[in-house]
Amino acid sequence: xxxxxTYSREGNVGVxxxxxxxxxxxxxxxxxxxxxxxxxxxxxxxxxxxxxxCEGRTFIAGADIREFGKPMQKPGLAxxxxxxxxxxxxxxxxxxxxxxxxxxxxxxGCHYRVALNSAKIGLPEVKLGLLPGAxxxxxxxxxTGAQKALEIITSGEFVGAKDALALGIxxxxxxxxxxxxxxxxxxxxxxxxxxxxRRVRDLKDKIASDKGSDVFDQFRAVLQKKARGQxxxxxxxxxxxxxxxxPFAEGMKRERELxxxxxxxxxxxxxxHSFFAEREVSKVKGLSKDTPVRDVNSVGIIGAxxxxxxIAMNFANVGIPVIIVEMxxxxxDKGLGIIRKNYENSAKKGRLTQQQVEDRIALITGSLSYDxxxxxxLVIEAVFENMAxxxxxxxxxxxxxxxxxxxxxNTSTLDIDEIGSATRRPEDVVGMHFxxxxxxxxxxxxxRGSKTSDEVKATVMAVAKKIKKVGVLVGNCHGFVGNRMLxxxxxEAMTLVNEGATPQQVDKVLTDLGYPMGQFxxxxxxxxxxxxxxxxxxxxxGEQVAPSWMDKLAExxxxxxxxxxxxxxxxxxxxxxxxxxxxxxxxEGFRKEQDISSREITDQEILERCMxxxxxxxxxxxxxxxxxxxxxxDVVWIYGYGFPAYRGGPMFWADQVGLDVILAAVEKYHADVxxxxxxxxxxxxxxxxxxxxxxxx
Ligand code: 3H9
Numbered sequence: 049x050x051x052x053x054t055y056s057r058e059g060n061v062g063v064x065x066x067x068x069x070x071x072x073x074x075x076x077x078x079x080x081x082x083x084x085x086x087x088x089x090x091x092x093x094x095x096x097x098x099x100x101x102c103e104g105r106t107f108i109a110g111a112d113i114r115e116f117g118k119p120m121q122k123p124g125l126a127x128x129x130x131x132x133x134x135x136x137x138x139x140x141x142x143x144x145x146x147x148x149x150x151x152x153x154x155x156x157g158c159h160y161r162v163a164l165n166s167a168k169i170g171l172p173e174v175k176l177g178l179l180p181g182a183x184x185x186x187x188x189x190x191x192t193g194a195q196k197a198l199e200i201i202t203s204g205e206f207v208g209a210k211d212a213l214a215l216g217i218x219x220x221x222x223x224x225x226x227x228x229x230x231x232x233x234x235x236x237x238x239x240x241x242x243x244x245x246r247r248v249r250d251l252k253d254k255i256a257s258d259k260g261s262d263v264f265d266q267f268r269a270v271l272q273k274k275a276r277g278q279x280x281x282x283x284x285x286x287x288x289x290x291x292x293x294x295p296f297a298e299g300m301k302r303e304r305e306l307x308x309x310x311x312x313x314x315x316x317x318x319x320x321h322s323f324f325a326e327r328e329v330s331k332v333k334g335l336s337k338d339t340p341v342r343d344v345n346s347v348g349i350i351g352a353x354x355x356x357x358x359i360a361m362n363f364a365n366v367g368i369p370v371i372i373v374e375m376x377x378x379x380x381d382k383g384l385g386i387i388r389k390n391y392e393n394s395a396k397k398g399r400l401t402q403q404q405v406e407d408r409i410a411l412i413t414g415s416l417s418y419d420x421x422x423x424x425x426l427v428i429e430a431v432f433e434n435m436a437x438x439x440x441x442x443x444x445x446x447x448x449x450x451x452x453x454x455x456x457x458n459t460s461t462l463d464i465d466e467i468g469s470a471t472r473r474p475e476d477v478v479g480m481h482f483x484x485x486x487x488x489x490x491x492x493x494x495x496r497g498s499k500t501s502d503e504v505k506a507t508v509m510a511v512a513k514k515i516k517k518v519g520v521l522v523g524n525c526h527g528f529v530g531n532r533m534l535x536x537x538x539x540e541a542m543t544l545v546n547e548g549a550t551p552q553q554v555d556k557v558l559t560d561l562g563y564p565m566g567q568f569x570x571x572x573x574x575x576x577x578x579x580x581x582x583x584x585x586x587x588x589x590g591e592q593v594a595p596s597w598m599d600k601l602a603e604x605x606x607x608x609x610x611x612x613x614x615x616x617x618x619x620x621x622x623x624x625x626x627x628x629x630x631x632x633x634x635x636e637g638f639r640k641e642q643d644i645s646s647r648e649i650t651d652q653e654i655l656e657r658c659m660x661x662x663x664x665x666x667x668x669x670x671x672x673x674x675x676x677x678x679x680x681x682d683v684v685w686i687y688g689y690g691f692p693a694y695r696g697g698p699m700f701w702a703d704q705v706g707l708d709v710i711l712a713a714v715e716k717y718h719a720d721v722x723x724x725x726x727x728x729x730x731x732x733x734x735x736x737x738x739x740x741x742x743x744x745x
Contacts, residue, residue, distance in 0.1 A: 053081025055088040061235040062088075062095030062137075063228075066102045071109035074150045076121045078112075079128050082154075086132060096239040098139045099231045100132075100158055106145025107167070107227075108154055113176065113320060116311070125150050125182040126300065129157035138238050138245050142231025143167045143218075146206065153182040156191075159246045162220040162234040163209045164227055169217060172204035176323060177280050177316035177694055181307035183249075185287035186299045190251040191216045194258040197288050198267045202281045249296045264289045277562045278694055279315045314704060318696030321743075322686055325679035325697065332509060332521045333676040339506040342452065344514070348373065348427040350441060352383025352414065355458055356430035358486025361387060362515040364411040365487075371424065373415050380414040387412060390487065418448050426511070428480055430458040433581060438462065439470035446471035454504055456480040460531050461582060464497035464524045474499035478508055481528060482517075483688045484574060491688035492517040495528050518687045523674035530684045532669060533662040533698075536725050538579065540661045541567040542596045543721070544654055545635060548646030551615045552627050557654040562692030567658070568615040569625045572608035576601050576615070597638035601631070656713050657721075663702040664714050667729030670745070678742035703741040711736045 052068040052075075064085040066072045074082075089098040102108060111125055123131070132139055132154065141147075141155035143163035152169050155161050163169070171180045171188065179185060180201060189197035192215045200207060212218045222230035268285055275281040283306045290302040310316055347363045349356045352374045360370045374380035391405040400408075413420075421427055427449060429441050438457060445455050455477045457467050468474035479495025492512040496505050505521060512519025522529045541554050555566020571579060580602035586593045601607075601614060608614030609623060616625030639646055666681050675681050682697020695701045702710055711732050718726035735741065 052077050053085045055085040055092075057092060057095055058232055059236065060094060060096040060239055061232055062092050062098045063232075064089060064098060064100045066100075066108060067104065069104050071106050071146075072102045072104060072151070073109055073112040073114075074125055074128075074154070075112040075115060078108075079123050079125065082128060083123055083131060086135065090135065090137060095137065097235045098135065098137050099142060099235045100139060100154070101142040101228050101231045102144070104145075107141075107143040107147040108151030109146055110149030110151050110172070111182075113323065116316075116320060125153070126304065129153050129182045132157040133159075133247050133249060135159075135245065138235075138243060140231060140235045140238060142227050142234070143169065143209075144227035146170070148206075149173050149180060149184070150182050153180055153184045153187070156183065156187040156217075156248050160220075160234065160238060160243075161218045162222055162230055163212065163218050164225065164230060165209050165221055165223050166225075167209045168206040169209075169212050170204065170206040171201050172206070174202055174280050174284055175204040175319065175693075177313060177319035178310045179280055179284045179287050179303070179307055181303060181311075183300060183303070185284065185303050186291045186296060187248040188217070189258070189288055189291045190248050190254055193254040194261060194263045194288065194292065195267075197291075198263070198285060201284045201288060202267070202271065202275070255292055259292045261292075277560075277692065279313050280310045283310050315694040318692075318694045318700060318704075321679075321696035321700045322682070322693040325682050325700075326518055326686075328677070328679055329518065329520045329683045330509060330513065332505065335502055335506055335509075335521075339502045341510045342425065342454065342503060342507045344368070344425045344454070344507065344511050346424045346426075347371075348421040348424040349430060350418075350427065351430040352380050353430065354386075355482060355484060355486055356428075357383045357387045357390075358484065358488075359428055359430055359458065359482050360412050361390065361408070361487040362482075362517070364408040366515055367411065368514075369411045369413070371413050371415050371420050373418060373420065375416070377416065380416065384412065384414050418444055421445065421449055421453075423450055424453060426454045426456060428456045428458055430482075433459060433461060433578070433585065435462055435466060435585075438467050442467055442470040442477065446473060452476070454478060454507060456508065458482055461527045463526070464495050465499065468497050468499060475501040476504055478504050479524070479528070480508055480511075481530075483530075489688060490516075490518050491530070491684060492519045493528055493530055493684060493688065494519050494521045495524055496521060497524050518683060520680050520684050521676075522680065522684070523672070525669075525672070525674050529666075529669055529675050529681055530688045532674075533665050533681075533685075534689065535582075536661045536665045537658050538567055538571070539725065540657045542598055544649060544657060545597065546639065546642070546644055547649060549649040549654060550627070551631070553649070553651070554654055554658065555625075557651050558658060560651075561655065561659070562695060564690040571598070572614035572616055572618075572625060573623075574608065575610060576606060576608045595642070597635045600634050600638060604634070606631075657717060659698070659701075660710050660713050660717070661725050662698055663710055664727075664729050664732060665725065666699060666702075667732040667735075667742075670742075671729060671731045678745055699742040703743050707732060707741060708736050 054065050056063050068078050089095050139158040140160045141158035144167050147155050147169045171184045173180050196215055209221045213221045220234055224230055271281050287303045287306045290299045347370045349360050349372045352372045360372055363370045394400045395402055395405050427445055457479055460481055464479045468477035477497055478500045481493040483489035483491050494508040509519045527535050544554055551568040555568050558566040583593050606613045609618055612618045617628040669675050678699035682699050685691035685698050686693050714728045
């Protein structure tokens with residue numbers, strides 16, 4: 049008997065227990081252990097009913113993702129589930145934590161399912177570029193019908209125990225906290241009542257009622273918009289449809305074929321890279337696990353604008369009180385009003401109850417005085433990008449805040465060390481760069497200054513987790529990781545338009561790659577004035593920043609969505625960017641003024657110049673130690689800028705394209721276009737010379 053799965057008996061219930069931390073994933077050892085334990089249970093004449101239960105924090109959270117890509121060792125997962133379903137003795141699965149992917153498929157192979165109230169179930173394979181490959185696409189619809197199975201499998205979202213009960217996925221929900229006790233009680237009941245085995249594969253009602261329905265085609269049409277460019281969601285629909293059109297055994301075969309197609313797709317590789325990268329970023333190089341972390345039980349925010357308000361919501365959402373300070377009552381009222389409106393909108397969509405709205409709002413107080421920051425544990429400054437203003441604020445904070453308060457700036461570009469120099473405690477000063485809308489975007493780019501203490505670095509990473517963000521710790525330079533690369537892309541995109549491309553052509557190339565929006569639609573969302581102010585600040589600092597047609601937009605008050613005109617125009621109440629002839633005229637005028645004759649630009653050139661310029665910059669970022677690992681950069685781009693997770697992030701993508709291909713193009717553009725941005729990074733040259741990838745670093 050393997051140690052990870054054990055068999056024991058309690059009364060007339062045979063108990064199969066999985067104990068494979070951290071999440072009881074179905075590794076080879078677990079799969080073979082489960083087969084052996086089941087055999088023991090079958091042979092145990094005293095056992096009338098068998099119970100499958102897990103130790104630790106969760107029920108089985110799925111197949112062992114670390115085994116993907118390695119040769120499959122028997123028993124396979126589908127075979128394991130089938131063996132359980134074939135059991136002659138009734139089998140009960142008792143679920144706590146999360147029953148996910150192969151874990152839920154195991155539970156669906158059992159004949160009865162009980163779960164703790166706090167448990168969740170789901171088939172998140174689609175988020176790994178896969179589909180449920182151990183019968184999930186065939187068994188779930190037999191319990192829920194087509195529509196719900198489509199929703200659950202193509203979204204990969206988790207379903208709470210109560211909802212799963214209502215959907216027929218669970219038989220019983222237990223209000224207690226002891227999963228084994230809940231499982232034993234239910235198994236005993238089944239034994240006492242002499243209930244028979246009940247195999248999901250034999251259920252027919254839901255299949256009969258949805259057979260031949262047009263729900264599948266309707267769902268595909270919805271996915272065309274929601275899952276544009278993705279491979280596996282569509283394969284999920286095909287597999288679920290097979291459950292309705294084919295007998296069970298043939299449906300299983302079809303599921304296997306489609307699963308294999310997904311497994312072989314590059315999107316699967318990208319998604320799985322993203323999955324592990326997201327988890328790796330929390331393990332910061334050089335920061336030991338036992339670095340002390342300060343308590344953050346209260347937060348001050350400076351600025352009730354879009355960023356300040358969004359940041360405040362993150363803390364209120366997890367029960368941490370926030371004080372927002374503004375300069376004027378009017379601005380404060382406006383900011384607090386927007387926060388309320390945002391919460392009310394969530395309530396309207398059913399995401400929050402009215403009570404939750406009130407509870408969260410009650411945690412956010414407005415003030416006009418910095419004195420109210422005296423005792424807070426963390427202050428986040430979220431005013432506009434101006435060094436002099438920020439330094440003044442930090443000097444004030446230094447004078448007012450108690451010792452130990454972390455002083456953070458939400459700056460997206462400015463030098464954290466210079467901001468820290470305005471205080472007597474630069475070790476407590478750090479960047480916490482949220483992304484707009486700050487209550488929605490998952491990334492928190494935490495920026496270490498050269499004097500920031502380890503304790504402060506560890507605390508801001510812990511804060512990220514606490515407020516449900518993905519925190520990435522990066523070094524200090526203009527724009528840090530994300531915006532430094534974005535500025536390169538933005539400048540190149542502007543130049544491409546100078547040379548003859550249209551903004552909409554550039555944006556289409558980027559959305560075709562999988563970004564949710566293009567460079568210029570994003571500028572309109574962020575505000576044309578933001579980039580303009582940054583360029584002006586750099587010009588004032590004596591840097592050579594070329595003039596741009598986008599400066600003209602800012603000067604004409606075309607500031608983007610907020611003025612209903614920027615690079616695009618916007619209809620009243622719509623965020624849909626519409627190309628504008630007026631902008632064409634502005635661009636034309638600019639070309640004339642600068643004596644530029646426009647030429648035809650191919651989509652391939654746009655792709656190369658927008659993406660390779662970022663990859664080259666990212667290599668410099670790695671070289672300088674601003675990012676510790678390529679995967680940190682991938683996570684910044686996936687969670688901060690909507691880079692498609694199925695391409696694994698820009699560094700993983702670059703590895704797929706081939707660094708030799710990229711270097712050759714970078715050298716070509718360095719010769720043709722010129723500029724610092726195209727100077728090939730030494731690291732890129734080195735990797736190509738060594739035949740290595742970013743992933744090998
Ligand atoms: C599948 O089942 C395919 C089948 O349909 C068909 C096959 C034929 N394997 O997230 P956390 C690790 S596909 C291996 O930080 P949390 C994770 O890397 C699978 N390792 O904790 C981390 O390791 P480390 C479908 C896994 O509490 C540690 O566990 N299932 C797996 O925030 C803790 O993870 C999924 O997609 C795994 N399956 O969240 C579920 N899962 O400590 C994916 C986790 O070394 N998992 N690890 O960094 C999750 O969604 C979350 O991990 C979970 C816990 C909600 C379970």
